Amino acid sequence: MIGTLNLYLVRRFALWLVIVTLGFGTVAMLGDFLEMLRFANRFNLGAGTAFYFTLHRLPLLLMDFLPFIFLFGSVFCLLRLSQAQELAVIRASGLSVWQFLKPLLVFTFLLSILIVLAVEPIGAQLHNRYTDKQAELTSQKSGLSFSTGGIWFREAIENGSYISRAREIDNAQMGRLLDLEIILLNRDGAFESRITAPSGEIGNGIFRLNNASIYRGTAIAKTVPQFDLPTGLVAESLADSFANARIINVWQLPGYVLAAGNSGIDVTRHQVRFQSLLALPILLVAMVMVAACFSLPTGRMFSTGQTIGMSVLSGFALFLFNDFIVLMGELKLMPAALASWTPALIALLLSISYLLTTEDG
Known part of the structure; x- marks a missing residue:
């Protein structure tokens, strides 16, 4: 009953x-x-x-x-x-x-x-x-993405494009990225050079790399105090692009929180x-x-x-x-x-x- x-x-x-x-x-x-x-x-x-x-x-x-x-x-x-x-x-x-x-x-x-x-x-x-x-x-698609390897984005420039990877965002300064690696590609999408830098800042349409080391083929790396690349990103978009928690499902959230937190x-x-x-x-x-x-x-x-x-x-x-x-x-x-x-x-x-x-x- x-x-x-x-x-x-x-x-x-x-x-x-x-x-x-x-x-x-x-x-x-x-x-x-x-x-x-x-x-x-x-x-x-x-x-x-x-x-x-x-x-x-x-x-x-x-x-x-x-x-x-x-x-x-x-x-x-x-x-x-x-x-x-x-x-x-x-x-x-x-x-x-x-x-x-x-x-x-x-x-x-x-x-x-x-x-x-x-x-x-x-x-x-x-x-x-x-x-x-x-x-x-x-036209607000930032191109930013995130994985356990860091923060990635791709930008088209006059002579080709570049792919950037940053280990983490510096929360102490808006628009500042740490431990950078950039791959420059020519117009045909072929490899042109690789750039590494301990830090970089995004602002006023410029992605400025500090103490950048430039590698071209097998040549010895050339180090410059600053190296500028054009960018369509703004400093605020670095944080805003990852702010929408609704698009990440409950199964992915724990891993995302752990990995993203480690990236700043x-x-x-x-x-x-x-x-x-x-x-x-x-x-x-x-x-x-x-x-x-x-x-x-x-x-x-x-x-x-x-x-x-x-x-x-x-x-x-x-x-x-x-x-x-x-x-x-x-x-x-x-x-x-x-x-x-x-x-x-x-x-x-x-x-x-x-x-x-x-x-x-």
């Missing part, structure tokens, strides 16, 4: 989650489509391109709405069960609030793990394609993003608990309208609190793990305390 009841509750809960997800998805898609349509019109692109952009952005947009989706899905599910007197029958059979909430909480936890491990990587990949296409249209790249946002993804299952479980706080006592304390209103207010308050704490983490005012886990744990503990007081006396 208990197994059948649990399955029934999970099915009802899943149905409401689907309904609420479709509602949020429709609103998010329409709003984002209008924004992408304005963007596409700037480049004389049609509605098809705008729709293509919207589809690529939609998975991560929906992930931003997940706390609200689970909050309202839980509220509507529990309200419907209460209005149909099904909760009254369940309680009369001797089951406590914790017993009939258990299948919903377990389902939420398992589903959220699946979202983090499978849906988020797909969303990150799609969003990455969108950002690449946007950068091409706006600021990875605070990436650390906060990774910890937030780890905390997502607890946050969504907390949303179900918050919904139960307002939905279970409906017949004694709140009307349906009041229940929905209180849920909206609590969800919005938690959303603002979460954004504030995450911002503090990104600004290094508190540790990334603390900033990411605090909202979820506070919401969970407060809702448990409330239910213990109201349901168990």
Whole structure:
């Protein structure tokens, strides 16, 4: 009997989650489509391109709405069960609030793990394609890339091109790169010379190498105090190009944080993003608990309208609190793990305390 009841509750809960997800998805898609349509019109692109952009952005947009989706899905599910007197029958059979909430909480936890491990990587990949296409249209594609070997970029110059590798960014001075190696290529793409330098600065359209050693074939290296190369990069782009943590999926984030941190790249946002993804299952479980706080006592304390209103207010308050704490983490005012886990744990503990007081006396 208990197994059948649990399955029934999970099915009802899943149905409401689907309904609420479709509602949020429709609103998010329409709003984002209008924004992408304005963007596409700037480049004389049609509605098809705008729709293509919207589809690529939609998975991560929906992930931003997940706390609200689970909050309202839980509220509507529990309200419907209460209005149909099904909760009254369940309680009369001797089951406590914790017993009939258990299948919903377990389902939420398992589903959220699946979202983090499978849906988020797909969303990150799609969003990455969108950002690449946007950068091409706006001519803001920096050419910067990162690997465990350092920071790489390629620049076209008058007589050919060059490929640059830097071991790390000097955080003490904006636009300064350390331990440089540059390969100069001619117009045909053939090797011309190799340049090494302990440091270099980017600024005013110039990439200036300090104490550069120039190697041409088998000749002895020639050392010059300074060697200038033209560049389209600006100092700020060195940091900004690696700032978007949303385009790196949860599987790649740990390795990226470790390697990029060793290269002098600021990875605070990436650390906060990774910890937030780890905390997502607890946050969504907390949303179900918050919904139960307002939905279970409906017949004694709140009307349906009041229940929905209180849920909206609590969800919005938690959303603002979460954004504030995450911002503090990104600004290094508190540790990334603390900033990411605090909202979820506070919401969970407060809702448990409330239910213990109201349901168990």
